[in-house]
Amino acid sequence: MERDDIVSSMVLELRRGTLVMLALSRLREPAYGYALVKSLADHGIPIEANTLYPLMRRLEAQGLLESEWDHGGSKPRKYYRTTPEGLHVLRAVEEQWRVLCEGVNGLLRADGETVGESCADAAEQGKDDEDALR
């Protein structure tokens, strides 16, 4: 697998993990699926409609979202909204998310510094080896 493919599949996994939280948070105000796709894309989080639509249906089946059809406009639209239970879940997950972010960022920062040092060490070691071979 090419490096780019590995990176994009990792990013996809990361995004997938946060999508439920984002949907529950954005749908505090009722919105239809495509409006949510657009609003997430506007915030730099591109999500495909074919991922979001089935997800909203699953969250509805779990009782975290509720939906209502609006046939009044030019097109029939299904509006979703986070239920009180969904809000409870969101609060708990959000709390975990903040703790996780803080921990992950802290570790990445600390390791980044060490990695920087080891890179320099490795370069130095490589130079020594080359000298020894000569």
Place this chain on the structure above:
Amino acid sequence: MPYDNDLVERYLYAVTRRLPAKQRADVAEELRTLISDMLDERCGALPPTQKDVRVVLTELGTPGEMVRKYTADEDACLIGQPYYAQYLFVLKIVLACVVGGITLSSALTVVTGRGGDGLEEGLGWLGSIIAASSFAFTFVTVLFAVFHRKGVRVEVMGSLDDLPPVPRGKSSTRGEAVAGIVFSIAFAVVFLLFPNILNALCRRADGAPFDLFDVEAIRASAWILVAWVLVSVAGESFKLVEGRYTKRVFIVSLVANVAAAALAVFWLANYQIVDSQAIVQAFASTVEAPEGALFQVLSNVQPAFCGIVVLSLAIDTVGVAAKTFKAR
């Protein structure tokens, strides 16, 4: 070219027809609006062309992809893990027994000269293999699909307290289950497909052949043998899936053995499978005719055989009970 509404409808149909019936209309309407929104965004005030529709539907993903995403969380398989591994194991044993048993029996039929010509035997062998393997495959598949669907749990692993003990020595059910399956299939293959070879092996003392089994009676009662094998293989497969002697294995064994005993009694009481007279005559062809107790036993060989079958099943049940008790 104008907007091809038919393509959209065909796309929606292709997606929704593979979803649960109660979701179809709702999903179709929601996706129809989504496609319309995506077309509006792409074309603005201009009317969408067929190419636009194709681009939007391609962006949305193939109907197969859509269905996978809509059904991702569902348990959409016939036999999932952890049953799948056990299913393959049982299937291999059963098919090997069926094919091996039929091949061996066909060979014996030819060797003993009880069969027809070579071509007839060859075609018969092929036909029997295809029919019996298809039946065996279907039965094992349906059986494990039921295990999977009904959620017959392989091991109880709800909490640390429920973890099963490591099997010690003979406390694993695997060997016994495999032996049970092999025996049932071999028995069925010989009795159902090649009853003639049983008679081919019977010779009187003076060398004259005699028919110990009534082949017509065996054929007429084939359904009992099929039922007996199905009960037996189902019981043994459950034992195999469970992996150790538990209360459930005991209950299933008890039920399977009672059913098997009932079938055996019904079979041997209603059909004259063994020709007692032929046995008595065969003995008579030796030095002297059987008398007294021996005559009684030989004349009543079928009830005696029935008694042995019931006794064996009873011993098996007691054995499973003892192992279950020991494994606790």
